[in-house]
Amino acid sequence: MPTGRLRVAAWTSTLAVLLVVVCVVGAAMGTIDIPPRLVVASVLNALGVSTGVSVPYPYPFVVTTLRMPRVALGAVVGAGLASAGTVMQGFFRNPMADPAIIGVSSGAAAGAVIVIAAGVALPLGLPFAAFCGALIAAFGVYAIATENGRTPVATLLLAGVAVQTFLGAVVSFLLVRTDDHSLREAIIWLMGSLRNTMWNEVAIALPVVLVGIVILLAYARDLNVLLLSEEDAHALGIEVERTKRVLLAVSALVTAACVAFVGIIGFVGLVVPHVMRLLVGPDHRILLPTSALAGGVFLVAVDTATRLGATSLPVGVATAFVGAPFFLYLLRKREVHEL
Incomplete structure (x- = not known):
């Protein structure tokens, strides 16, 4: 196996194992501490895999209904934000x-706050409005x-900077004009949170x-060439505008x-790629999958820590x-350089 593939396999397998570990720990710890082996047994039993382990009530309910959806969505969101970053x-x-x-977060914030301030009921509610706002802003x-x-x-x-600034002004205007109840709901959403996550949200986002x-990942090689210049990419036969x-x-x-389901969660897409670039190098064929896994590990670990703290902070904070x-x-x- 070539050295590059060995590096990919080594890093991805290590981070994948670490992601499984933090997910199990996240589902095990809380108001009721559950032994990790019972967490694993609860999940496998719920998937129809016989483990031969007797899991006492209410452990299966706590794991599969309350904690695991939150952990799973945290892993998905962390992976998505780190990959996009x-x-x-x-x-x-x-x-x-x-x-x-490119205005995605500010567009999502504007969409969500508009719906909250107007009290409009939509299919899937707030996530739908945030998703639409994000895409409208980006495109x-x-x-x-x-x-x-x-x-x-x-x-x-x-x-992107101009649109972000304008939409930030829209959000600020709406927050000033809305009532206290809606204001609190909007601020909680804007801070980013994984609370009250349900499996249907995971099923949509995943x-x-x-x-x-x-x-x-299929465009990782093209992205590597674009790091040099668009002229070099053209010379190598890459359709630059289509790739962009x-x-x-x-x-x-x-x-x-x-962001549609969890609100604005910052720094995952900024910091995680930096750390992984220092560890694995700039080759996006390696950097993309490792950043995705590391993003999931980071967000689940931070959310678990905040959930267990004396003051339960929103994960975005x-x-x-x-x-x-x-x-x-x-x-x-001096470990942040121009790419």
Whole structure:
């Protein structure tokens, strides 16, 4: 097996095992501590796999109905945001890029707050509004930046900043104008949370994120070439504009599917790709799958820690508390470079 494939196999298998471990620990710990072997038995029994282990009530209910959906969605969202962040940093050749840079997060926030302020009932409610808002903002940014079939990266970046600023103003205006109950609901959503997660949310987000990551992986080699220059990519036969459209569209869909259910969770798509790039290098064929797994590990671990703390912080606040100081540390160590 070539050395590159060995590295991929080693890192992905290690991170996959770590993800399983943090998921089991996350489902085991809480108000009622459950032995990890009973967590595994509960999950396998629920899947119809006979384990021969007798799991006393209420452990199966606590694991499969209350905790495991939250853990599973955390893993899915962490993987999706980290993958999209990896692609955005490579696409813009900028270590400060993250999924929010193309307006996805601000669009989701605007969609959610509009629905909350208006008290409108929609199919799937808040997630549907956030998902639509995210996609409208992302594709609006792309349309603004595209001229004569070309989308310059610098123009796309500036358009994203302008749209983010405008939608931030819309959200602020609506928060000022809304009543106290709606204001509290909107602020809780904007802080990002995995509370009250249900399996139907996992069932919707998982296929979108999984298919998105597979598509992004298929374009990993093209993204590697785009890191050099668009001229080099043209010379090697890559359809640059088509590749850019696919990368942007899939990253936007993945991010929208994530934030629609959990709200705004920052720094996962910014910090995790940096850490993995330091560990595995810049090759996106390795960086993308390892970042996805590491993102799942990070978000599940942070959410578990916040859930067990004396003050149960929203996970979006906790990731900012953890991510911002760590990113500053990387800056001070001069370990954040232009790509």
